[in-house]
Ligand SMILES: Cc1cc2nc3c(=O)[nH]c(=O)nc-3n(C[C@H](O)[C@H](O)[C@H](O)COP(=O)(O)OP(=O)(O)OC[C@H]3O[C@@H](n4cnc5c(N)ncnc54)[C@H](O)[C@@H]3O)c2cc1C
């Protein structure tokens with residue numbers, strides 16, 4: 001695998017770009033691996049990467065039923081922030097955000113991390129109080145956020161109508177080092193490093209069964225044959241319930257469709273990410289100029305990656321009031337992903353009732369931002385059996401009533 | 415767009431007229447139950463990739479709760495029925511079996 005650099009671009013420019021190599025190999029599955037990861041989304045790939053990098057475990061296969069990054073990782077609106085309320089969440093999301101800062105260098109792959117700043121608008125008195133509280137909590141957690149006044153909101157994002165008729169802007173929670181990154185590049189960058197470490201990324205390989213004996217996992221049944229493993233990690237987002245059923249246990253998770261849309265491209269008009277939780281919508285501008293818009297999730301179980309149009313209408317209606325200039329934009333594309341929702345809106349990184357079988361799921365509407373931190377923590381959990389980052393995020397928290405309630409911080413789907 | 419017929423008032427409702435209420439036919443556990451039973455009742459969900467029974471409320475209509483049998487993969491609706499039952503009635507089970515050979519209600523083997 002060649003190293004990507006300015007020099008490499010110059011060199012290739014002189015030989016008609018014929019020297020570029022494939023970014024990752026496409027091997028045939030072997031009979032056995034020390035670790036098998038199901039799901040080549042960002043979380044599965046980051047887990048494999050950190051198994052190799054932090055723990056020296058490289059006899060690893062990542063099995064993907066479609067193409068890598070084709071799940072929610074390639075469908076999300078790429079907001080990265082860590083301004084959560086509870087300590088356990090702040091820890092893993094801030095770990096992830098700080099790893100994003102240097103991810104391009106670490107992976108030698110440009111993930112286009114753009115810490116342009118994320119603003120969560122307060123449009124009711126409750127939100128003002130809630131976000132002031134979050135800013136204080138973040139100060140204690142070492143997460144850099146601040147509560148800003150409406151005038152500053154307008155300075156940072158002139159296209160906002162702060163005197164909206166129904167929901168005037170009363171302030172905002174501002175995280176200057178939040179932002180966005182290129183979602184596909186995150187998956188591709190990790191995949192390239194995993195492949196370089198000798199791991200096998202096997203696409204078009206669906207896991208259809210999980211083999212256990214004596215309460216321990218032995219391997220998986222796939223559309224490309226049986227594969228044995230020492231340890232198994234399930235990292236399949238919306239399909240987690242289905243995989244858990246194969247292994248014989250249930251999860252506190254429901255899978256629903258979450259949608260997003262982009263407008264036609266326009267000239268640069270917004271260089272921050274804005275979320276409006278009361279009216280339920282958020283927006284940023286992509287490097288191509290499209291306005292990237294998202295909103296709420298459907299309320300019923302759905303595995304089709306298509307959502308209800310009423311949600312799109314609702315989201316756009318909400319945003320037009322705060323951003324009047326978008327009212328005449330044309331919608332260019334619209335899509336959905338299947339997200340895995342937990343009752344407390346926090347993820348599950350956990351052992352399971354089956355020995356040597358681990359699960360990483362429940363990231364719901366907001367797991368893109370967490371990919372590097374989740375990979376770091378989950379790899380540690382799989383390698384050593386415990387990890388400080390995952391300690392509070394186990395499955396048993398539901399039975400024990402130790403919820404990590406982020407329904408407010410995660411109020412709007414992002 | 416999901417369309418369900420309210421079994422009470424007979425109106426064919428667009429989903430915007432309805433509020434979803436989650437998995438149906440859960441057995442309720444409360445004081446005196448074990449931690450496992452209570453956890454199961456409160457949090458654990460079937461979340462199936464296929465046939466699903468769920469609760470809906472005709473909020474912008476007659477206001478009543480009812481049940482629906484639906485497929486979460488094809489989005490096919492097999493039927494709607496009264497909320498006053500603990501399990502899907504026979505005609506709903508037949509409607510599902512006709513479309514999904516081999517399917518059976520979890521309490522039947
Ligand atoms: C519209 C939308 C907008 C979003 N916006 C944001 C945002 O702005 N910020 C943010 O932080 N998060 C956002 N999210 C959430 C984020 O996308 C997810 O939390 C995150 O991408 C989950 O990554 P993952 O690796 O766990 O799952 P995925 O990327 O979905 O990967 C799981 C993989 O498992 C594979 N798989 C499933 N079943 C099997 C099987 N049986 N065998 C083999 N492989 C299987 C799937 O094909 C898939 O590729 C958004 C999500 C959506 C849908």
Ligand SMILES: [Zn+2]
Nearest residue numbers: 420423472476
């Ligand atoms: Zn009715």
